[in-house]
Amino acid sequence: MxxxxxxxxxxxxxxxxxxxxxxxxxxxxxxxxxxxxxxxxxxxxxxxxxxxxxxxxxxxxxxxxxxxxxxxxxxxxxxxxxxxxxxxxxxNAGDWISQRQQLQLAIEALDLPRLEALYYQSLALYPLSTAVSELWQPVILALEAKWTIQPDILARRTLEAFLRSQVGTRLHYANQATRGPLLLLTAMPDDQGPLWVLMVALMASEQGYRIQMFDHTLPLEALPQAVTRLHASMVLLTSGQRESDSYIHTALPNAAEALSVPLGICGEVARLRDSELRDSPVHTLGDELPQAIARLRPLLRESGVL
Incomplete structure (x- = not known):
């Protein structure tokens, strides 16, 4: 060297x-x-x-x-x-597998000091997009798949509480430091919790967006008022689930039509439902979160928001 x-x-x-x-x-x-x-x-x-x-x-x-x-x-x-x-x-030649195993073990063991150390280490050593795509997103996907078969509500809620605290603190200061577009961010009805919302919020904030995040699902009929009152530039919905056919085929496109700003979806739902929403007013941004956030700015320009 x-x-x-x-x-x-x-x-x-x-x-x-x-x-x-x-x-x-x-x-x-x-x-x-x-x-x-x-x-x-x-x-x-x-x-x-x-x-x-x-x-x-x-x-x-x-x-x-x-x-x-x-x-x-x-x-x-x-x-x-x-x-x-x-x-x-x-x-297989790298240590990502080892890092993912360490993170997953800390979460499942409810080892908060270790979880905190791994969280700060990942954000210190890597650009946020790399930390999310190579470490946090794969671990959350693995845990959600495991929890589908063997539910562990305590581990899930502990991880959610930890990330809510860490991400919430970052958002508080980041929102004050930027004048970027405001994203209204909420989960879809079938999602099990705010894990995907928190990851998306972290990524979007790093890219200069202001974030209004909701832990619990905001009803679709409340979105127009939320956009107006919060002066949001876009609505972004996330889910790690497939969501129901009626929600995807009818409710979501109708909600997008009723909004004055773009409505996008990301997370696993975007991958699972992409072909069904391709010709709808709903923007599917993909399940890879760094790439999904990278697509926001061109979309906002195309929509005349920027």
Whole structure:
């Protein structure tokens, strides 16, 4: 591994906040990459403040490319100096499986200190989209499949309470810091709880949207008033379930027609019902949450909201 710790004196240098803005990687993650894995080595001022050269920024972009290909951060250091054409290791060669097992065990054991540690570790080491797509979403899918056969209401409610607290705190401060479009976010009737709502809220907030989140299902007939009174730019519904035929075929399209803003769905329901809603006024955004959130801005532009 060859990481340059110093740069020529005439090299432009950037503070961590500017590098975070340019790369989309928050400062906590940049520090974790440096301290824990030695992925980057910025220059330091006499007072210890980090300064990054363009080479460092390029390296950060390479790190993101590998992470977005599903490579665990622990393996990235060995790949950074390889040619761009090198194939990403297969998932079985990485430690995502181990991380998912650890997270699932902590949830099922109701081990809140361990759960908290894994939560903060995942958000510190990875961009949020990677943490959600590679760790949290697969674990929630696995748990929901297991709970369908062997219900564990205590584990579910404990996880919901934990995420509600963590995500709620982030949303509170994020909503104050941005003037982005407001998303009205709620679950569909057959969903078992707010897990998908919380994951979607976390992803959307990170992308600069303000979030009005409802733990419990908001009736479809209440959506027009909610949009008007909350000045929402879009309604986004989530579910890990298939939902009933009458809801999908009739109630949901009728609700979309009655709204002055777009109505979209994401989560497992979007994958399961995509073909049935393709020609309806309901926008199916997919079950992969990072990609679903990435589709929001073009949709809002197309609808004239932005």
């Amino acid at each position: 060859s990481i340059k710790a110093t740069h020529p004196p005439d090299t432009p240098l950037y503070p961590i906040r500017e590098v975070s803005r340019l790369t989309g990687v928050n400062s906590v993650t940049l520090r974790a990459w440096e301290r824990r894995y030695g992925l980057i080595r910025p220059k330091r001022t006499p007072k210890g403040h980090r300064l990054y050269a363009q080479d460092d920024i390029t390296r950060i972009e390479r790190i993101l490319q590998w992470l977005n290909r599903g490579v665990p951060v622990s393996q990235v250091v060995d790949l950074l100096d390889q040619p761009e054409t090198v194939e990403a290791p297969t998932p």
